Amino acid sequence: MKLKKELPLHLMLIPGVLVTLIYAYGPMFGIVMAFQKFQPALGFLKSKWIGLKNFEYVFHLPDFNQVLWNTTFISVMKIVFGLAVPLLMALLLNEVAKNWFKRMIQTSIFLPFFLSWAVLGGIMIELFSLKGPVNALLSLFGVDPIMFMASNNWFVTIIIASDVWKGMGYNMIIFLAAIVSINANLYEAAEVDGAGRWKQALHITLPGMASIIILICTLSLGGVLNAGFDQILILYNPIVYEKADVIDTFVYRLGLFDQQYAPAAAIGLFKSAISVVLVSLSYYLAYRFSNYRIF
Amino acid sequence: MHFYKQTAGRKLFNVVNLSFLTIVTFMCVVPFIHLLAVSLSSNAAASAGSVKLWPVGFTLEAYGFLGQKPEFLRSLGVTLQRVVLGTAINMLLVFLTAYPLSKTHEQFRYRVYYVWFFAITMFFGGGLIPTYIVVKETGLMNSIWALIIPGALSVWNAVLMLNFFRGIPRDMEEAALIDGAGHWSILWKVYLPVSLPSIATIGLFTLVGHWNSWFDGILYMNSPDNYPLQTYLSTLVTSINIKMITVEDLSTLQNLSERTLRTAQIFLGALPIMLVYPFLQKYFIKGMTVGSVKE
Structure with a gap:
């Protein structure tokens, strides 16, 4: 009963949730690339992990x-x-x-x-x-x-x-x-x-x-x-x-x-x-x- | 207003004060007058830098040339498309997100989870590069949707809207519920009609935002053919993009100073906003106060 009443409210939120999930949370997840030797062809999931090397590199940029x-x-x-x-x-x-x-x-x-x-x-x-x-x-x-x-x-x-x-x-x-x-x-x-x-x-x-x-x-x-x-x-x-x-x-x-x-x-x-x-x-x-x- | 004795000191203050305010006012308006004056001047005068606030050797040549300049017209078309589609989609998502979130915990048990889900994005973001990669991976590159979808939900605007929805008397909603209305019809038939002032405010914020944004065009459009107007203008300013100048342009450019042409385009890019903003001002002021201190 309660769920049925609230169902429209969940439905209304679907578009906003989707957009936020993909374009706000997606990039947040994508931050893992900061710890990878990122290659666009391999993506976030398959690129090689290299720990803090990227940070070492940028902090030492002149x-x-x-x-x-x-x-x-x-x-x-x-x-x-x-x-x-x-x-x-x-x-x-x-x-x-x-x-x-x-x-x-x-x-x-x-x-x-x-x-x-x-x-x-x-x-x-x-x-x-x-x-x-x-x-x-x-x-x-x-x-x-x-x-x-x-x-x-x-x-x-x-x-x-x-x-x-x-x-x-x-x-x-x-x-x-x-x-x-x-x-x-x-x-x-x-x-x-x-x-x-x-x-x-x-x-x-x-x-x-x-x-x-x-x-x-x-x-x-x-x-x-x-x-x-x-x-x-x-x-x-x-x-x-x-x-x-x-x-x-x-x-x-x-x-x-x-x-x-x-x-x-x-x-x-x-x-x-x-x-x-x-x-x-x-x-x-x-x-x-x-x-x-x-x- | 109170009545004040006009002492000599007060009179002197008034003169100094009014002169100062007038100078500041000029500083905000004169640059635009100068821009218009250059765009209406002859090439020789413009290139020599002899134009101040009034056209020298008045001519409409620059504007006539723009009327046939495909880059300018095409980018204007992209912008119009973006403004209409983008504003419509943004507003729809603002309504659909703000309505459920404006409910109380009793009416919508899961409200608090959604609130956190959206609120986190106001504190933390993935940053430029991961966002770029996500937009690329979702196949939006080089299409107008890249300018609309990633920013389709402005959480900030949804918050403004939900605060307004909360101010709507509960009686109105309860009366509609008794008449058998569901959440969808309460949103469309009860909430939205009484929210017109805030819809206008947020709508105008969104519209001006779409008209003005230019960096997303640089970022997501591979081909200058898909640039919206402001992105195209930014390339004139930074002239980082040589490929925008075509061969036909070059011959005309010899006659037409680059300066008059550039100022004419920049002026046209600012014109719609200059025409409407004095009337929009009061909505903006209202919108600014909606978001500020709550008692």
């Missing part, structure tokens, strides 16, 4: 430490500025009295968020090219043209800045929503006590946003090893590999260009193993501090 450092540096910078800039923007926007102006700014800032890195990358390369508008603008101040995209000094800055630029609208709107939900009585009371706008922002608005700031911080912790694969892939070039190559781009080139599937999968597993700890930790902290739950 670029590996640099790649690890690049990944952490780029993503930590993206998290810090990706949080601070929208926070500042939200606080400043909150001081604007005219609603139409507020809406106009909000809409404009949101634009890059909706576009792909294929499009935005094209725009970046156009803007920062030798004959592009950025160099034209700089030449007005007597600065010689700079090859931004092929400069190890500039490239990472551009990567971080353009990522902040793309994501700004999203976090800003979350912050604005948090500001709106702060009790208006608090501001009135502060007014009576003679607190100016600056003090109000410092002592009411910021503390009122603390929980959402902590939440966004903790949730971004899980992505520390994702430095923005598709952005870097579209913008980088061999000249800036030294500073811009991150784990994902390294795995991509090693695995799919050099066809070294198993060593590439070994780096992938290394990354997944650290990420699973970070993601679990971030969800745990988000739950502890902000009562955030996914399910």
